[in-house]
Every structure is written in C-alpha cells, then in structure tokens.
Amino acid sequence: GEGEYMMELSIGTPPQLIPAMIDTGSDLVWLKCDNCDHCDLDHHGETIFFSDASSSYKKLPCNSTHCSGMSSAGIGPRCEETCKYKYEYGDGSRTSGDVGSDRISFRSHGAGEDHRSFFDGFLFGCARKLKGDWNFTQGLIGLGQKSHSLIQQLGDKLGYKFSYCLVSYDSPPSAKSFLFLGSSAALRGHDVVSTPILHGDHLDQTLYYVDLQSITIGGVPVVVYDKESGHNTSVGPFLANKTVIDSGTTYTLLTPPVYEAMRKSIEEQVILPTLGNSAGLDLCFNSSGDTSYGFPSVTFYFANQVQLVLPFENIFQVTSRDVVCLSMDSSGGDLSIIGNMQQQNFHILYDLVASQISF
Structure with a gap:
C-alpha cells in the first residue's frame, strides 16, 4: 500500500481471501468483484471476490429492511431489481455496485488456521464500478460507528470492541x-490509559472524535498567537470537538493555526537547515545523513489526563539519506486527524460500549 494497513478478509463458500484496507473513518465494507469497471483488477496480481463462485453469496432484495436502512448510513441505496449502493469518500473517490451478503470468518486468537469463527449473512458492497485511485487495495473494511460497519454488524457477538x-x-x-475483535481485543497492565469517544448532534456519527487538549514539543507547549488580543493562547479551543483518530489517513493533519504554531516550534528547536517539500511533506531538514540528531519528542494530551508520547519514527520520516521531514501537515480546514503514522507501534483499543479509546 501507500501508507495504508491491510487485512485479509475470508469470505464466501468455499472461502476466498481478499486483501482489504482497514479504515476507522468510514462504515461500508466493500470488495472488488468480478465484472468490475475501472477496478484495475490485475494491478498487483491479487485476487478479487468472485461472487458466482460462492454458494453462500446472495444479492440483497430491494424490499429488505437492510437495504432501506442503508440511507441513514449515507450509503445511498437504490433499487434495480436488487439493492444497489453508492458510497463517496472525502477525497471524491467512489465505489458502487451490488449490496450482497455472505459468510465471513476470522481465525480465533491463539489458534491455528483451522480454528475459525464464522459469521453468516454479513452485508457488504460487491463493487462493480470505482472512481479514484484504488490500485493499492482490493477493498475496504469500514470500522466506523454506523450500522453497516464491520464492528457494528458483528457487535452483538463481539461485544462492540476491536483493537x-x-x-x-x-x-x-x-x-x-x-487486528483483534471481541474478547481478544483487550489491553492489560497498570500503564493502560483511556480517553472518551466524543458524541454530539453536530459530530459525524461515523468518526471517532477524541478530546485533544494540548500538544507539547520537546516539553514546550504549542501556543497559537491571537491577533485580536495580541497574546498567545492554548491550542485546545482549536482542537475541541474537532479531532478524530483515523487508521485510514496516513499523516496527522492539524487545523491550520495549530499546524503553523507546531511547525514554528519545531523549526525553533531543530537547529538544522530547512529544505523545500520532500515526498509531499511540508517541513523538511537537511540532516547530512545523521538521524541521531536530537529531534524533539511530541506529546499529545487528551481528556482524562492521557498522554501519548510520540517517538522519532512517529513524528519524522527519513525520505532520503540526508532528508528528514515532519510527518504531519495542515488539514486546510477545521477538522484535525490523527493519522496511522502517529499510531504505529501503539496497541489501541476501541470500546464502543464504554465509549472510550485506550492506549
């Protein structure tokens, strides 16, 4: 992939293994299916889902309550003999096709490949047409909070937990x-910390909003200069109810005032020559091949006194022998997104019943 994390979904009878990207920022589960238009099916030599080869695959009828219920999840169902779907992402890419159901299975934690848990009647999109760049994956596993995500469909059996x-x-x-589901999705130890998942009528019900209250760089708080008052102010008001954690976004994207303040602080603390953009990243340094130089740590402070201390590899990316870049950027809007590069090497638990995320 290109900064994405994948899982193999076992689906159908007999089972077909389909590699698909995991995404906590969306709900729909969909796979590239046979007779798919613009799917670039041979890009990686990987398999797609052959619906005709599965004896347990069924197209969803139009009069199904599941079909009509998809409208509330933003999946845009319509009827053409059977239930069809259309789903659009924030970058304008789209997927559309048949809504189908089939058997899926997962290997039981700690067991061999022949010990699996099976779930019948799992709803997913059988993609017949795509728009955008989907060459890196054969499908997408939506882990969001709305009704047709993987975790919501299997929640009664898995306790609405994953990690x-x-x-x-x-x-x-x-x-x-x-990826752990159900009882195997657990964090243990005295150092486990938890912060609430935020909800509200004005918040997208798919996304996992968290209360990111402040940021420090090398122990120094990041502050935003307020032109009206002429004073520095905390980044908290710029992040409150506007920050999500997302496995499907590569780099952390911060709302412009916070990103610019963070960028300035890092420039002040890293005494190395700055360079132009590299690998699409905004702030880069000439390290002269020495990545042992004292780059500062970054700490995110969440509600419930939760601190997430990010090491070098979660903050900076070595794009070439002499170039080190900040792996964060401006979101260009009000929403801030904690991307998967900042999540790497942390075990993260989503508990939808307790409505909290633990690290």
Missing part, C-alpha cells in the same frame, strides 16, 4: 500488524 497494533513503516514486508 489493533500497527507495525512500524520501517518494518520488513514480512512483519504483520494485528
């Missing part, structure tokens, strides 16, 4: 991240 530990970007290709 993951994303391996480092620098890990070898053989290294695997882990």
Whole structure:
C-alpha cells in the first residue's frame, strides 16, 4: 500500500481471501468483484471476490429492511431489481455496485488456521464500478460507528470492541500488524490509559472524535498567537470537538493555526537547515545523513489526563539519506486527524460500549 494497513478478509463458500484496507473513518465494507469497471483488477496480481463462485453469496432484495436502512448510513441505496449502493469518500473517490451478503470468518486468537469463527449473512458492497485511485487495495473494511460497519454488524457477538497494533513503516514486508475483535481485543497492565469517544448532534456519527487538549514539543507547549488580543493562547479551543483518530489517513493533519504554531516550534528547536517539500511533506531538514540528531519528542494530551508520547519514527520520516521531514501537515480546514503514522507501534483499543479509546 501507500501508507495504508491491510487485512485479509475470508469470505464466501468455499472461502476466498481478499486483501482489504482497514479504515476507522468510514462504515461500508466493500470488495472488488468480478465484472468490475475501472477496478484495475490485475494491478498487483491479487485476487478479487468472485461472487458466482460462492454458494453462500446472495444479492440483497430491494424490499429488505437492510437495504432501506442503508440511507441513514449515507450509503445511498437504490433499487434495480436488487439493492444497489453508492458510497463517496472525502477525497471524491467512489465505489458502487451490488449490496450482497455472505459468510465471513476470522481465525480465533491463539489458534491455528483451522480454528475459525464464522459469521453468516454479513452485508457488504460487491463493487462493480470505482472512481479514484484504488490500485493499492482490493477493498475496504469500514470500522466506523454506523450500522453497516464491520464492528457494528458483528457487535452483538463481539461485544462492540476491536483493537489493533500497527507495525512500524520501517518494518520488513514480512512483519504483520494485528487486528483483534471481541474478547481478544483487550489491553492489560497498570500503564493502560483511556480517553472518551466524543458524541454530539453536530459530530459525524461515523468518526471517532477524541478530546485533544494540548500538544507539547520537546516539553514546550504549542501556543497559537491571537491577533485580536495580541497574546498567545492554548491550542485546545482549536482542537475541541474537532479531532478524530483515523487508521485510514496516513499523516496527522492539524487545523491550520495549530499546524503553523507546531511547525514554528519545531523549526525553533531543530537547529538544522530547512529544505523545500520532500515526498509531499511540508517541513523538511537537511540532516547530512545523521538521524541521531536530537529531534524533539511530541506529546499529545487528551481528556482524562492521557498522554501519548510520540517517538522519532512517529513524528519524522527519513525520505532520503540526508532528508528528514515532519510527518504531519495542515488539514486546510477545521477538522484535525490523527493519522496511522502517529499510531504505529501503539496497541489501541476501541470500546464502543464504554465509549472510550485506550492506549
């Protein structure tokens, strides 16, 4: 992928293994299916889902309550003999096709491949047409909070819990991240901390909003200069009810006033020559090949006195031998997003019943 984390979904009878991206920022589960237009099916030589080859696959009828219920999830169902879907993402990319159901399975935690948990009647989008760049994946596993996400569909059986530990970007290709569901999604130990998932009528019900209250760089609080008062102010008001954690976004994107203040603070603390953009990143330094230079740590402070201390590899990216770049950028809007690069090597638990995220 290109900064995405993938899982293999076992679906159908007999089972077909389909690699798909995990995304906490959306709800729909969809896979590239046979007869798909603009799907670039041979890009990686990976398989797609052949619906005709699965004896348990069924197209969803138009009169199904599940079909009509998809409108509240923003999936835009319509009827053409059977239920169809259309789903659009924030970058303008789209997927559309048939709404189907089939059997899926997951390997039981700590057990061999032949010990699996099966779930029948799982609803998903069988993609027949795509718009945008989907070459990096054969589908997408929505883990959002609305009704048709994977965690909501299986919630009664899995306790509405999931967790993951994303391996480092620098890990070898053989290294695997882990997604845990149900009872296996647990954090233990005296150092586990939890912060609430925020809800509200004005917040997107799909997304996992968190209360990011402040940021420090090298122990120094990031502050925003208020032109009206002529004083520095905390970043908290710029982030309150406007910050989400998302596995499907690569770099952390901060609302412009906060990002500019953070950028300035890092420039002041890193005594190295700055460079132009590199690999699409805004703030880069000439390290002369020495990444052991004392780059500052970054700490995010969340509600419930939760501190997330980010090490070098979660903050900076070595884009070439002599270039080190900040792996964060401006979101260009009010919303701030904590991306997967900042989440790597943390075990993160989402508990939808307790309405909290734990680290």
